[in-house]
Amino acid sequence: MEKFTKFTGIAAPMPLVNIDTDMIIPKGFLKTIKRTGLGVHAFDEMRYNTDGSENPDFVLNKPAYRKSEILVAGDNFGCGSSREHAPWALADFGIKVVISTSFADIFFNNCFKNGMLPIVLPQEQVDLLMKDAEKGENARVTVDLDAQEITASDGEVIKFDVDAFKKHCLLNGLDDIGLTMEKAASIATFENRMAAERPWV
Amino acid sequence: MTAPKTLYDKIWDAHVAHESEDGTCLLYIDRHLVHEVTSPQAFEGLRMAGRKVHSPEKTIAVPDHNVPTTAGREDPSQMTEESRIQVEALDKNAREFGVHYYPVSDVRQGIVHIVGPEQGWTLPGMTVVCGDSHTATHGAFGALAHGIGTSEVEHVLATQTLIQKKSKNMKVEITGKLKPGVTAKDITLAVIGETGTGGGTGYVIEYCGEAIRDLSMEGRMTVCNMAIEGGARAGLIAPDETTFEYIKGRPHAPKAGQWEQAMEWWKTLFTDEGAHFDKVVTLKGEEIEPVVTWGTSPEDVLPISGVVPAPESFKGGKVEAAKRAIEYMGLTAGQKLTDIQIDTVFIGSCTNGRIEDLRAAAEILKGKKIKDGMRAMVVPGSGLVRAQAEEEGLADIFKEAGFEWRMAGCSMCLAMNPDQLSEGERCASTSNRNFEGRQGYKGRTHLVSPAMAAAAAITGHLTDVRDLM
Numbered sequence: 001m002e003k004f005t006k007f008t009g010i011a012a013p014m015p016l017v018n019i020d021t022d023m024i025i026p027k028g029f030l031k032t033i034k035r036t037g038l039g040v041h042a043f044d045e046m047r048y049n050t051d052g053s054e055n056p057d058f059v060l061n062k063p064a065y066r067k068s069e070i071l072v073a074g075d076n077f078g079c080g081s082s083r084e085h086a087p088w089a090l091a092d093f094g095i096k097v098v099i100s101t102s103f104a105d106i107f108f109n110n111c112f113k114n115g116m117l118p119i120v121l122p123q124e125q126v127d128l129l130m131k132d133a134e135k136g137e138n139a140r141v142t143v144d145l146d147a148q149e150i151t152a153s154d155g156e157v158i159k160f161d162v163d164a165f166k167k168h169c170l171l172n173g174l175d176d177i178g179l180t181m182e183k184a185a186s187i188a189t190f191e192n193r194m195a196a197e198r199p200w201v
Numbered sequence: 202m203t204a205p206k207t208l209y210d211k212i213w214d215a216h217v218a219h220e221s222e223d224g225t226c227l228l229y230i231d232r233h234l235v236h237e238v239t240s241p242q243a244f245e246g247l248r249m250a251g252r253k254v255h256s257p258e259k260t261i262a263v264p265d266h267n268v269p270t271t272a273g274r275e276d277p278s279q280m281t282e283e284s285r286i287q288v289e290a291l292d293k294n295a296r297e298f299g300v301h302y303y304p305v306s307d308v309r310q311g312i313v314h315i316v317g318p319e320q321g322w323t324l325p326g327m328t329v330v331c332g333d334s335h336t337a338t339h340g341a342f343g344a345l346a347h348g349i350g351t352s353e354v355e356h357v358l359a360t361q362t363l364i365q366k367k368s369k370n371m372k373v374e375i376t377g378k379l380k381p382g383v384t385a386k387d388i389t390l391a392v393i394g395e396t397g398t399g400g401g402t403g404y405v406i407e408y409c410g411e412a413i414r415d416l417s418m419e420g421r422m423t424v425c426n427m428a429i430e431g432g433a434r435a436g437l438i439a440p441d442e443t444t445f446e447y448i449k450g451r452p453h454a455p456k457a458g459q460w461e462q463a464m465e466w467w468k469t470l471f472t473d474e475g476a477h478f479d480k481v482v483t484l485k486g487e488e489i490e491p492v493v494t495w496g497t498s499p500e501d502v503l504p505i506s507g508v509v510p511a512p513e514s515f516k517g518g519k520v521e522a523a524k525r526a527i528e529y530m531g532l533t534a535g536q537k538l539t540d541i542q543i544d545t546v547f548i549g550s551c552t553n554g555r556i557e558d559l560r561a562a563a564e565i566l567k568g569k570k571i572k573d574g575m576r577a578m579v580v581p582g583s584g585l586v587r588a589q590a591e592e593e594g595l596a597d598i599f600k601e602a603g604f605e606w607r608m609a610g611c612s613m614c615l616a617m618n619p620d621q622l623s624e625g626e627r628c629a630s631t632s633n634r635n636f637e638g639r640q641g642y643k644g645r646t647h648l649v650s651p652a653m654a655a656a657a658a659i660t661g662h663l664t665d666v667r668d669l670m
Contacts (some may be wrong), residue, residue, distance in 0.1 A: 015521070017517070022636040023636070027639075031238070031281070033242065033286060033290055034242065045637060050642075081333075081634075082333055082350055084242075084332075105402055105403065105432070106350060180360045186219040191361075194229070198463075198466065199459055201231050
């Protein structure tokens with residue numbers, strides 16, 4: 001996995017609350033057996049008209065936001081299904097960071113597995129970054145994971161929290177399975193104990 | 202003396218295989234359910250890394266999301282090319298990695314969350330995961346069950362564990378008795394109406410109270426199934442005699458000897474007196490009405506006697522969301538819910554595709570016909586549910602009323618197979634999500650109980666089922 005450290009990019013405003021995983025990637029695109037190539041279908045039903053043409057009103061179709069790397073979103077982003085196709089589609093589009101007041105649990109976890117950083121902030125700070133994002137491509141926002149800081153376009157610095165283990169994995173581009181396999185002895189010990197205590201499992 | 206524990210605390214503690222200093226745990230997984238949509242990339246990952254499935258005997262695969270529900274569906278030409286590739290990939294992966302497998306041709310095939318309990322794979326006190334958010338269903342057995350993403354599917358396949366941090370505890374108590382015509386579906390929707398779709402985020406919910414105790418296992422599965430719609434990864438109900446009775450004798454339930462040993466542990470699986478909950482929600486069972494959804498989020502719930510709300514009656518970001526939902530749904534604020542005309546009825550899904558659901562719908566439909574021009578279908582949750590419904594004469598009632606009687610699968614719950622709504626069509630659906638486009642591009646969904654779906658099929662509009670009882 002690619003390491004996540006620090007970058008500066010364009011933030012797109014998506015103030016709608018409860019943006020669900022069906023909106024992020026409709027089920028018609030779940031029939032892939034690959035992880036890549038979904039970016040063109042991200043937010044498909046909002047992004048394209050019935051005839052396949054682009055909906056010019058959708059934020060990511062506007063010239064200023066076509067190269068967005070950050071989404072500033074309304075409450076409860078990523079609710080609904082467990083489909084990892086949602087973060088795959090966002091990552092393939094080029095999104096590295098999503099900022100909101102809250103995320104659905106499964107989506108939140110899925111982001112980290114794909115080198116993406118979801119950031120939870122209080123309402124006032126999301127509002128501030130939303131206003132910043134509305135300024136368009138001149139409003140470049142910097143996200144520094146190591147320092148746990150977002151720098152808004154006017155230089156204001158916002159601190160954010162992140163789970164220490166997840167941060168470590170993102171900074172170093174670590175593969176979860178490899179890390180867990182280093183603990184194989186603990187898993188084996190647990191299984192031996194369970195074979196006696198709960199043999200029916 | 203140890204501090205009192207919740208049911209969630211007990212199951213969690215019984216599955217920690219490793220704990221790091223920062224509280225990150227390796228949680229051991231007892232059952233891993235797998236379907237064709239969220240697993241191909243995980244198996245491919247194993248193959249590329251030269252890894253095996255750690256515990257194939259604890260891994261159960263079944264195709265459900267893509268499969269057609271029409272007769273003769275073993276013929277691959279009934280599927281689109283992409284669906285066929287996914288189903289074939291599961292077939293290949295299941296056989297190559299040696300996991301338990303129920304192919305489309307097997308009568309036991311069905312929706313993964315119906316097959317698991319039906320076959321006795323799901324047992325109290327277990328940890329159960331699947332690359333599907335409705336894994337919460339299995340919590341009805343007092344099992345800690347939740348959805349995971351595909352990277353986590355690969356992680357569980359490779360290590361039989363998940364990297365987890367503990368969630369918070371939430372208690373949802375439904376006191377008293379339900380009134381006639383009110384079902385488990387109305388309970389679970391009413392709870393989401395109360396908490397909102399984000400209200401359970403970060404929590405595991407334990408459902409309790411007299412109205413929950415009175416439910417059958419089928420009803421309890423309906424309640425837990427939609428915990429995720431309230432944002433909670435998992436919902437739990439403490440096991441009791443109803444649970445043990447349901448499990449006993451199922452193909453993969455513990456056999457004599459081990460049964461007694463299992464029961465000894467299962468009977469300790471309840472929340473201790475005085476255990477701490479971080480959040481408590483209480484609803485009075487007798488105050489719950491048959492409910493429907495009017496919008497495009499499962500929290501958009503109202504009693505059937507209500508009217509479409511005005512967006513201005515909400516606060517914050519919900520005002521815009523409600524405006525958008527009312528426009529998408531083609532409704533007007535103030536419109537009576539019972540005036541909403543329906544053209545499609547779908548009975549099925551992991552929420553309401555079990556035998557009791559079909560009985561409840563058939564009870565309303567018996568001797569009646571669906572409205573002229575109505576498209577109505579029943580998609581049993583598994584081949585065995587279908588067979589049982591045929592044996593009980595329910596299939597005849599549905600067919601005589603004008604319903605299509607389909608084969609098992611997820612079907613129009615998420616419309617990945619050919620069962621879909623067309624643009625502008627409006628469905629009374631027993632499924633779990635009314636998101637935009639969920640049942641078909643620009644399709645409109647009203648979530649209801651099976652009895653309410655049957656009532657709407659007869660009258661042609663959203664209807665209070667109690668008027669037909």
